[in-house]
Amino acid sequence: MITAALLAAGLTALTGLGPQPGSASAQPPTTVTTTPFTTPNTDNCPQKTSPPPPVDTSEVPAPGQPTPTPLAVPDEPIGGTKLGGCGVLLPKGAPQVPEGISATAWMVSDLDTGAVLAAKDPHGRYRPASTIKVLLAAVALRALDKNKVVTGTQEDANVDGTAVGIGPGGKYTNLQLFQALIMASGNDAAHAIAAQLGGDAATVAKMNDHAKRLQAFDTRAATPSGLDGPGMSTSAYDLSVLFRDAMSIPLFAELIHTEEVDFPGYPADPRNPDDKDHPGYPIANDNHLLFEYPGALGGKTGFTDDARQTFVAAAQRDGRRLVVTLLQAEVRPLRPWEQAAKLLDYGFALPDSASIGALPGSEESATSTDPSVALANPPMSGDTAAPARTRDHDNLRITLMVGGIILVLVLLDGARRLNRRH
Known part of the structure; x- marks a missing residue:
């Protein structure tokens, strides 16, 4: 079995593209440090309206483009009044959360019932990095023919950040692009998919429209792949909503649980007499939780300089399926998947009745949110989500x-x- 680390190294050598500053990358190098890490305190809601200030220029608008204003904050917290808190939020009588959780914001919820079991700063706004590919996948899987064959372009290959290795002239089915997007976090695959949806701007608009229909009001995509851009935002609550919606698509659930597949190569550049055909190669899932955690269903990793570590995943135990989300985490004292494992263990140990709120569509969220907000129906079991109810x-x-x-x-x-x- 090819590990994600070996895969990443091989792809970097193959494509000549390593992670760039501000680029979406699933598995950045581990930083060795002796400085003790303390989880940031969010009790005073520092990210109520916007993510933390960027550390680079990736969010500077293009010349002539305005700076996006912060997204509006609903009068009542979506999912219930308790979720308006910004510190650690636990059910009454629940034990303290495990040590070693460096994520600034996180949430554990029930994939099936929509109950929110525990959270920290659930509606605080942070950057999603490559976890926003969950939203792209939810849009694309419903819109594109998985059997259609598309031709790779130089523009695909030139995209910044993590690349699966799409080459000019290569022939790829949309299914293979979906595999590259979800399993290996390929930004080149995201570009090839977005091109079929009308280009980056049109795709981002489709993603944001879908997020609004799901009541993910803390979310604004700026790029299809998760590369940092002006106004990019999500929350631990929203990421849970987006993942739950995507999991209602059978192919998405299958792809995040797939460990390894073969990916096509591409032909030699006819303009370069020294170039040779590039053979295909296997790609592996970059989510370590899938391989290390009993009952793991799969998930999505992410990293940029501004977003830091981000993560969303699900697991099943004794017929119960839970989702965990992490935002602005670090690799110390534990890797993100290890933090997720601890929080999943914590969630599974709570009784089925434990709840501090709910995802849209459940009875609790319907009675606890602003009545002027139209609630989306629970995701359907087929390939399309139910439309939002209106007044x-x-x-x-x-x-x-x-x-x-x-x-x-x-x-x-x-x-x-x-x-x-x-």
Whole structure:
């Protein structure tokens, strides 16, 4: 079995593209340090409206483009009033969370019921890095034919950050691009997929529209791949919502659980007489939790200089499926997947009734959020999500119900009159 670390090294040598400053990368090198790490205190809600200041120029708008304003904060926290807190939030009587969690924000929720079991700064706004590929996948898997064959371009190969190794002239099915996107976090695959959705700007717009329909109001994509860009934002709560939606697509659930597949090569450059055909090679899933945690269903990793370590994954135990999200984490004292494992163990140890809130669509979230916000229905089990309910839709249902009752009364009265005549 080829490990993710060996794969990353091989792909870097193959493509000549290592992680760039501010680029989305799934597995950055471990930084050795002797400085003790303390999880940032978020009790005073420092990221209520925006992520922390960037450390580089990746979020500077292009010339002539405005600086995005912070996303509006809902009057009532989506998912329940308790989720408006910014520190560590636990059910009553729950034990303290395990040590070694360096993530600034995190959340554990039930994939099936939507119950939020525990969290830290759930609606605080942070950068998603490559975990935003979950949102791209949810849009693309519903829109593109997985069997369609596309040709790789030089533009695909030139994209910054982690690359799976798409080459000009290579022939790839969309299924292979989805594998490269989800398993190996290929930014070149994200570019090839976005090109079919109308280009980067059109794809980002589709992603943001879908996030709004899911009530992921802390989320704004700036790039399809997770490369940092102006206004990029998500939250531990939103990332759980996005992942739950994507998991309603059977192919997504299959791909995040796939350990290894073969990826095609591409032909020699005809303009370069010294170039030779580039053979295909295997790619492995870059999520260590999949290989190390019993019951792991899969997930998505991410890293940029601004976002730091990000992570979302799910696991199953005794018929219960839980999701864990981490934002702005570090590799110390534990790697992100190890932090996720500790939080999953913590969540599985809590009783089924434990809850501090809920993802959109559950009864608790419906009664605890701003009534002016239209709640999305729970994800469907097929390849499409149910559309969000609207106030007009509910009014129409009420009108039809009242009309039906009146019609029944009229018919009953008519029947009584007819019986009297006989």
